[in-house]
Amino acid sequence: MEDVKKIMHVMRRAPHGSIYTYEGLEMILIMAAYEQDLSVAFIGDGVYALKKDQDTEGIGIKGFAKTFMALDMYDVEKLYVDKESLEERGLAEDDLLVDVEVLTSEEIGKLMNEQDVVVPH
Amino acid sequence: MRLSTPSCFYITRTIVSTVNIGILLKEGPYNHQASDTAFKFAEAAIKKGHKVDAVFLYNDGVTNVTKHMDPPQDDRDIAKRWNELGEKHGVGVLACIAASKRRGISDDVIIEKGEITGLGTLTDIAIRNDRLVTFGD
Amino acid sequence: MLHTINKSPFESNTLETCIRFLQPGDPLLFIEDGVYAVQAGNKFSDLVNSTLQNNPVYALQPDLEARGISSTTEGVKSVDYEGFVELVEEHQVNSWL
Numbered sequence: 001m002e003d004v005k006k007i008m009h010v011m012r013r014a015p016h017g018s019i020y021t022y023e024g025l026e027m028i029l030i031m032a033a034y035e036q037d038l039s040v041a042f043i044g045d046g047v048y049a050l051k052k053d054q055d056t057e058g059i060g061i062k063g064f065a066k067t068f069m070a071l072d073m074y075d076v077e078k079l080y081v082d083k084e085s086l087e088e089r090g091l092a093e094d095d096l097l098v099d100v101e102v103l104t105s106e107e108i109g110k111l112m113n114e115q116d117v118v119v120p121h
Numbered sequence: 122m123r124l125s126t127p128s129c130f131y132i133t134r135t136i137v138s139t140v141n142i143g144i145l146l147k148e149g150p151y152n153h154q155a156s157d158t159a160f161k162f163a164e165a166a167i168k169k170g171h172k173v174d175a176v177f178l179y180n181d182g183v184t185n186v187t188k189h190m191d192p193p194q195d196d197r198d199i200a201k202r203w204n205e206l207g208e209k210h211g212v213g214v215l216a217c218i219a220a221s222k223r224r225g226i227s228d229d230v231i232i233e234k235g236e237i238t239g240l241g242t243l244t245d246i247a248i249r250n251d252r253l254v255t256f257g258d
Numbered sequence: 259m260l261h262t263i264n265k266s267p268f269e270s271n272t273l274e275t276c277i278r279f280l281q282p283g284d285p286l287l288f289i290e291d292g293v294y295a296v297q298a299g300n301k302f303s304d305l306v307n308s309t310l311q312n313n314p315v316y317a318l319q320p321d322l323e324a325r326g327i328s329s330t331t332e333g334v335k336s337v338d339y340e341g342f343v344e345l346v347e348e349h350q351v352n353s354w355l
């Protein structure tokens with residue numbers, strides 16, 4: 001299928017403080033139905049979106065941690081997390097909700113360069 | 122009109138072929154420069170002979186097309202500008218339905234050339250064009 | 259891949275983050291408030307200079323003018339919207355919002 005495009009979504013914002021991560025996730029779920037080569041990169045504060053133990057009940061905003069956990073069922077399996085972003089926030093892979101590939105910025109940069117489309121959120 | 126000149130003639134003259142471009146605009150008007158940059162970029166691309174397929178509005182970007190905008194006379198009218206781009210150059214001005222519903226944007230309040238559509242349309246735009254260029258904050 | 263940056267480096271770490279992911283040869287284009295990065299003699303001049311070793315760096319001229327920036331770090335090329343389009347003709351785009 002030559003029409004399959006490599007589309008990478010880049011999550012760079014913390015969740016809840018703005019809607020970008022949430023609406024980004026909605027976009028990813030729709031795109032997942034189109035059988036493209038999708039991936040999601042979590043960079044900078046974007047890694048916080050995947051943190052365990054988030055409870056948004058008190059702030060009155062719908063949480064979406066469960067949706068991230070469901071990405072797998074939508075065949076969105078390429079989840080890349082920037083190693084440096086994780087480390088500088090004092091987080092480790094165990095602190096994350098889902099199975100991800102922790103990669104160096106060099107590795108993620110190379111993957112970015114292979115994309116047909118990069119969508120920032 | 123079909124051109125009779127062989128295509129290799131154009132290759133030797135290194136004419137850049139038409140690039141099909143989709144634009145994703147993620148921020149509302151006026152608060153940020155994003156909408157202005159997106160418009161200037163679209164205008165320049167069209168002037169260079171490229172095809173701007175559509176401007177897809179997401180996040181607060183959906184408020185770019187509310188028809189009741191009434192800025193001071195010496196300021197640009199952002200909604201009107203997008204409408205004209207749609208009218209003159211056939212650029213789709215598309216607001217995401219989910220983002221629009223959240224923000225109270227419906228068919229009743231948008232410009233004539235505006236259209237409310239789903240994220241599937243954005244996916245199609247990303248697939249069928251050579252480029253997707255995103256503007257936002 | 260063309261990388262665009264629209265944030266002032268004094269307010270946001272977008273520039274530093276983007277540079278970590280930048281591959282050699284990838285052009286970097288500053289637009290909107292991003293152009294403050296290339297004002298000559300500021301604290302980001304060294305960073306811009308080292309980026310210039312491996313990557314072409316551009317700034318959007320109308321954004322420079324709007325912000326009263328007439329002198330930019332040596333080696334940074336200014337382009338108008340047409341030049342922006344030309345970069346997009348050549349490259350896919352990664353907007354670091």
